[in-house]
Structures are given as C-alpha cells and as structure tokens.
Amino acid sequence: MNTTIRRSSIDLYTDEAVLAPYGPYRELRDLGPAVWLEAHEVWAVARYDDVYAALHDHETFASGTGVGLSEDLNKVMAGSTIASDPPYHDHIRSVVGRPLTPRALRKHREDVQRRADELVDRLVALGEFDGVTDFAQAFPLGLVPDLLGWPEEGREHFLAWAAAGFNALGPMNERATAGFADLQGMLGYLNEMSVPGRLCPGSWGAQLVDAAGDGTITREILPTLLGDYLTPSLDTTIATLSSALWLLGTHPEAFDALRADPGLIPNAFNEVIRVESPVRGFSRLLTEDHEIGGVKLPEGSRALLLYASANRDERRWANPEVFDVRRADAAGHVGFGHGVHGCVGQGLARLEGHSLLGALVRKVRRIEVGDAVWRPHNTIHGIAKLPAVFHAA
Amino acid sequence: MKVIVDRVRCEGHGLCEEAAPQMFQLDDEGELMVLQDAEPVPAEQIEAVADAARTCPVGALRVES
Ligand code: HEM
Ligand code: SF4
Numbered sequence: 001m002n003t004t005i006r007r008s009s010i011d012l013y014t015d016e017a018v019l020a021p022y023g024p025y026r027e028l029r030d031l032g033p034a035v036w037l038e039a040h041e042v043w044a045v046a047r048y049d050d051v052y053a054a055l056h057d058h059e060t061f062a063s064g065t066g067v068g069l070s071e072d073l074n075k076v077m078a079g080s081t082i083a084s085d086p087p088y089h090d091h092i093r094s095v096v097g098r099p100l101t102p103r104a105l106r107k108h109r110e111d112v113q114r115r116a117d118e119l120v121d122r123l124v125a126l127g128e129f130d131g132v133t134d135f136a137q138a139f140p141l142g143l144v145p146d147l148l149g150w151p152e153e154g155r156e157h158f159l160a161w162a163a164a165g166f167n168a169l170g171p172m173n174e175r176a177t178a179g180f181a182d183l184q185g186m187l188g189y190l191n192e193m194s195v196p197g198r199l200c201p202g203s204w205g206a207q208l209v210d211a212a213g214d215g216t217i218t219r220e221i222l223p224t225l226l227g228d229y230l231t232p233s234l235d236t237t238i239a240t241l242s243s244a245l246w247l248l249g250t251h252p253e254a255f256d257a258l259r260a261d262p263g264l265i266p267n268a269f270n271e272v273i274r275v276e277s278p279v280r281g282f283s284r285l286l287t288e289d290h291e292i293g294g295v296k297l298p299e300g301s302r303a304l305l306l307y308a309s310a311n312r313d314e315r316r317w318a319n320p321e322v323f324d325v326r327r328a329d330a331a332g333h334v335g336f337g338h339g340v341h342g343c344v345g346q347g348l349a350r351l352e353g354h355s356l357l358g359a360l361v362r363k364v365r366r367i368e369v370g371d372a373v374w375r376p377h378n379t380i381h382g383i384a385k386l387p388a389v390f391h392a393a
Numbered sequence: 394m395k396v397i398v399d400r401v402r403c404e405g406h407g408l409c410e411e412a413a414p415q416m417f418q419l420d421d422e423g424e425l426m427v428l429q430d431a432e433p434v435p436a437e438q439i440e441a442v443a444d445a446a447r448t449c450p451v452g453a454l455r456v457e458s
Contacts (some may be wrong), residue, residue, distance in 0.1 A: 056452060090401065101404040103423030331408055331448055339452040340402070346450060347406065 006032040006295060011039040012280075013171055019374050021280065021381065022321070025309035033293030034303065040069055040171050042283060042302045043295075046309040048316035048334070050292050054284060054305055055339040058085060061284035061303060063341055068169035069283055069304065070176070076168075076183075080224045082232075082282075086340060092221070093344055095211050096228050099147075099204040102347040108147070109351065115143055116355035120363050124390045131249075131369060131386035136241035137234075139356060144233050144348070149203020154189055161186040162235040163377065165227075169282065170378025190223035190230070205229060237349050239278035239375075239382025240269075241356065246386055247272055247323050248360070249369030254325045259361045259393075268325035269353040273335035275323045277308035278381055282337070307334045308381060365393040395432035395457050396442050398425060402453035412448050413441035 008031055010024050011017060017024045028035050028046040035044045045051050054061045064085040066074020077083040081093050098104060119139055123129050137159065145155050164179025165186065192198060196213060199205040205226060212222040248255040258264050283304045290297045297303060311333045312320040324330075336343035343349070360367070370387035396416075403425050409417040410425075416438050418426050429435055434442050434456075446454040 094401065097404060101423070102407065103405045106423065331411065336450055338450055342450040342452065344404075347404070 006035045007038055008035050008044070009038050010044075012037070012044075013040070013173055013175075013378060015376050018376050018378070021308065022312060025306060025312065026314075028306070029309060029313055029315075032295060034295040034297055037304070040304070042069060042304045043297055044306060045292065045303050046306045046313075048310040048313040051305045051307065051310040051334055052338060053292075054303060055334065055337060055341070058340050060287055060290050061305075062287050063089070063282075063284060065285045067282035067284065069302070070168070070170075070172045072172070073168045073176075076187075077224075079221050081228045081344065082341060089340065092217060092225060093340075095208065095217055096225055097344040099207065100344055100348055102350075105347050105351050109355075112143065112351055113355045113358065115139070116352075116359040117363070120356070120359040120390065124363060124392050128387060128389050131245045131388035132238070132242050132383055135245055135388065136238045136383075139241060140234050140237045140352060143352065144237075146200075147204055147348075148229050148233070149200035149205040150193070150230075151198065151200070157182070157185060157189070158230065158234055159238075161189075162231050163380070165231040166235055166379040167377060173378070175376070175378050186227070186230070187223070190226050193226055194219070194222045232343075233345055233348070235380050235382075236278050236345075237352055239276075239380050240273055240349065240353060242372075242383040242386060243276035243278065243381075244269070244272045244353065244357065245367065245388060246369055246372050246383060247276065249367040249388060251323055252366060254323060255361075255367055257325055258357065259365075262358060262361050264325050265354050265357045265361070266350070267327070267330050269350060269357065270330040270333060271323060271325055271327055272353075274311045274317075274327075274330055274333035275321070276381060277311045277333070277335040279335065279337075280308045280379055280381055281306040307337065310334050360390075363393055364390045366391040394434045394439050394442070396427075396434055396446065397431070397455045397457065398427060399453045399455065402451050403449075404451055404453070406450055408448045408450060409445035409454060412445035413438060416442050417445060 028044050033050045037044050062085050066077045066083045068074050081096050160182050164182035167175045167179050196209055211217050212219045281304050283302045286297050286299050286301050288299045314320050336346045368389040372383045373385040375382050375384040405423040407419050420426050446456045
C-alpha cells in the first residue's frame with residue numbers, strides 16, 4: 001500500500017483558482033484520494049467516493065468545531081446546525097428544519113409559483129435585464145425574508161452579510177477580513193432579532209424565538225440559530241439560479257428539452273447544482289487517525305471536502321463537464337452536502353428553482369445571455385453579472 | 394438484506410421514491426410509506442433499495458445485510 005503523503009502547493013483561493021476552479025480540482029483528484037494543501041494546512045478530499053464516504057461518517061469527520069478553514073471563525077459558528085455533531089445536532093436540526101421539510105412547504109407552493117410567474121412576466125416585458133440582480137437575487141429576496149419574518153429595516157444588508165459569512169469560511173485572506181465589519185453588523189442584528197416580538201408573528205423566525213421561549217432551545221443559542229436561516233438561505237440559492245440561467249441560455253437545446261418535457265425540471269435543477277456547484281466545499285475535523293485510500297489523516301487535522309470537485313469527478317460521472325439535463329444519475333450530486341448535515345434548506349431551494357424554471361418553460365421561447373462575469377469568492381461559486389433577455393413564447 | 398428508515402431524519406425529500414418506486418412512496422401528507430417487506434427486502438428490489446439508501450440526501454435510509 002502506498003502510504004506516502006501527497007502534498008501540493010496548489011492554492012485554491014487565488015483569484016485565478018476561485019474564478020476557474022476546475023483545473024485545480026482535477027489536479028487534486030489526480031494527485032490522490034487526500035492531498036495535503038501546504039498553503040492552507042488542510043487535507044483536500046476531491047474525489048466523489050471519498051467525499052461521500054466522509055459525509056456519511058460524521059463520527060470520524062466531525063463538524064462540531066466548525067466547518068471553515070480558520071479556527072477563529074470556526075469558534076464564532078460553534079453551536080449552529082452546520083457546526084455541531086449528533087446528538088445535539090439532530091435536536092436543533094429538527095427545530096430549525098421544521099418549516100423547511102417538503103411536507104411543511106406544500107402550503108407555500110401556489111404562492112411561490114405565482115411569484116415566479118409574476119417575475120418572469122415582468123422580465124419578459126422588460127427586454128434586457130441583469131440576470132443576477134433582476135432574476136437570481138430578486139426572486140429569493142422577494143420571498144425568503146418574508147417567510148422568515150424579518151422586519152423591512154435591515155434587509156438591505158442581507159446580501160453583504162451572507163457574502164461576508166461565506167467568505168469567512170475560507171482561509172483568513174483579504175476576502176475574509178474585508179467582511180469582518182459586516183459580520184459584526186450581522187451578529188448585532190441577530191441579537192436584536194432574538195428579542196421576542198421583533199419578527200413577524202407566525203413566521204419561521206418567530207417560531208424559533210418561541211422555541212427559545214418554551215425551552216426547546218436555549219436563549220443563548222437563539223441568535224446563532226436565527227443565523228442558520230439568514231446566511232445560507234440567500235447566497236447559495238442566488239448562485240444556483242444565476243448559473244441555471246447562464247447554463248440554459250448557453251445551452252438552447254437543453255432549454256428546448258425542458259420546454260418539450262417540463263417533467264425534466266427537477267433533474268435539470270440537480271444537474272445545474274452538479275455542474276456548477278454553488279458551494280465549493282466545507283471542512284471537517286478528524287476525531288481519530290483515519291486512512292483514505294492508503295493516505296493516513298491524523299487525528300486533529302482538518303479535511304476540506306470539495307463538493308464542487310466531487311461533482312465533476314471523472315471516476316464517478318460520464319463526461320462530467322457536460323451539462324446534460326437528462327443525465328440519469330444527476331440526483332447523486334453532493335452539492336447540498338449529504339448525510340446528517342445534508343442541506344436542510346434543499347426543499348426550499350428546490351421549490352424556488354422548480355417554480356422559476358416552470359415559469360420560464362411556459363412563458364419564454366428562448367433565453368439570450370451575454371458574457372457571464374463570475375464572482376471572486378472563497379466559498380460561493382456564482383455569477384456577479386449576466387446580461388440577459390427573455391424572448392416571449 | 395433489510396432496510397431501516399430513520400423516521401427522525403427522514404424529511405420527505407422523496408429521492409428514495411424515484412430510485413425505488415416499488416418500495417418507497419410519499420403519501421399525500423408527504424409521509425414516507427414502505428410498500429413492501431423491509432426485512433428481508435424482496436430479491437428483485439435489493440438493487441433499487443441500495444440505490445435509494447445511497448441517494449437519500451440526509452442519510453435517513455440504512456441497509457444492513
Ligand atoms: C441551492 C441552494 C443551496 C445550496 C447549494 C446549499 C448548500 C448546502 C450545503 C453544501 C450544506 C452542507 C453543509 C456541510 O456539509 O457541512 C448545507 C447545509 C445547510 N443549509 Fe443549505 N444550501 C442551499 C440552500 C439553503 C437554504 C434555502 C437554507 C435555509 C433556508 C439553507 C440552510 C442550510 C442549513 C441550516 C444547513 C446546515 C444543515 C446541517 O448541518 O444539518 N440552505 N447547505
Ligand atoms: S430520500 Fe430520504 S429523506 Fe427523502 S423521503 Fe426518502 S428516506 Fe426520507
């Protein structure tokens with residue numbers, strides 16, 4: 001067995017690697033099942049099978065000390081759903097996740113579809129628009145904050161806060177430190193919102209505040225858990241929707257296929273997340289010595305599970321770089337993570353995505369897009385600017 | 394082979410239903426129903442059930458031999 005340590009000087013967080021990550025991911029996959037990244041002192045796990053196995057072995061690959069790369073920030077996240085381990089994790093997840101299950105979301109289906117139809121109608125009428133601000137951001141921003149019950153004032157900061165929060169999950173580079181002031185602002189806001197009566201009565205956020213009132217969760221953890229609703233609920237979905245628009249605009253045959261058979265929409269949504277995974281990866285702490293394919297990862301070291309690389313692993317997928325809305329196994333992606341920490345908001349993300357794509361295939365004949373400008377960001381892979389036109393059906 | 398549904402973890406994402414439609418179905422309430430024997434899983438369902446367990450995004454299905 002080969003037990004040499006594979007090392008690499010690849011830096012995944014340069015502007016170049018952030019904007020064009022697929023070359024470096026492939027290099028890491030080819031180097032071995034786990035590769036020590038000298039630049040960040042973390043094991044990169046880049047192949048699908050190994051990422052999947054780690055996600056389903058939460059006892060060895062723990063989240064309780066945070067899932068970012070910098071220990072300072074990991075401390076700030078402690079106690080959130082994402083930065084916790086069972087059994088505590090399972091308890092808070094069941095509370096945070098209660099309104100987010102597909103079952104609980106059923107009652108919002110018609111409303112979400114109506115909002116999607118209205119947005120697409122508006123954009124068809126508009127002519128040229130920006131696919132990011134007017135489409136990918138406008139939709140979740142017009143929906144999710146209302147479901148969560150945030151007051152109007154303060155919402156203008158949400159995108160900056162989310163960007164800062166996800167940047168901070170990377171290494172302590174310029175992108176991360178530039179967001180510190182925003183993070184302070186967000187923590188202050190979450191404390192304020194934890195005071196009973198601030199959030200809209202009956203909303204998901206207010207239900208969480210009530211749960212702290214009746215002792216289901218502690219008051220101390222309430223701001224952190226409200227944060228579970230704030231940071232991950234917008235930026236991830238926005239990145240997905242912008243990529244979806246870009247992919248369907250640059251692959252008219254795929255859009256035609258969806259128009260001919262809207263039943264393909266759920267699969268197409270999975271395929272968007274597979275091929276342009278919005279979250280590049282999160283880390284885990286090794287709770288004991290562990291071997292991956294002959295490489296020994298010592299207890300106490302960190303492993304960076306690269307979901308975006310796993311989703312393009314040629315060992316797992318045929319023609320991984322090809323966007324194929326009919327791909328039979330697209331649902332097997334790990335773009336939402338997988339296992340006990342698998343995204344608790346994926347039902348909502350799917351509801352949003354399916355509703356918007358459903359509106360598009362009914363109302364639009366052709367999606368025209370210009371050049372996409374990708375966002376330089378530590379964690380989120382998405383588009384910053386995308387000129388677009390919807391040609392009416 | 395047997396399959397165990399962890400009812401606490403299952404959130405009704407329904408991907409198991411797509412992988413093994415003759416074994417799993419979400420009812421009108423979105424509650425997961427197991428349509429055939431879970432222990433042992435019928436021979437012709439073994440492959441599909443293993444597939445469903447692998448695909449469940451939140452690790453709510455476990456198969457044991
Ligand atoms: C397309 C959109 C989305 C993507 C790509 C996405 C991605 C992810 C990923 C990769 C994880 C796994 C974390 C890990 O492995 O440690 C995760 C977890 C999580 N997501 Fe999402 N997410 C999306 C939408 C949402 C939404 C809409 C919400 C909230 C309403 C949300 C809330 C959460 C929370 C609270 C967790 C932690 C779950 C746990 O640790 O048990 N996400 N998400
Ligand atoms: S895929 Fe998993 S979470 Fe979804 S219904 Fe099946 S068992 Fe439940």
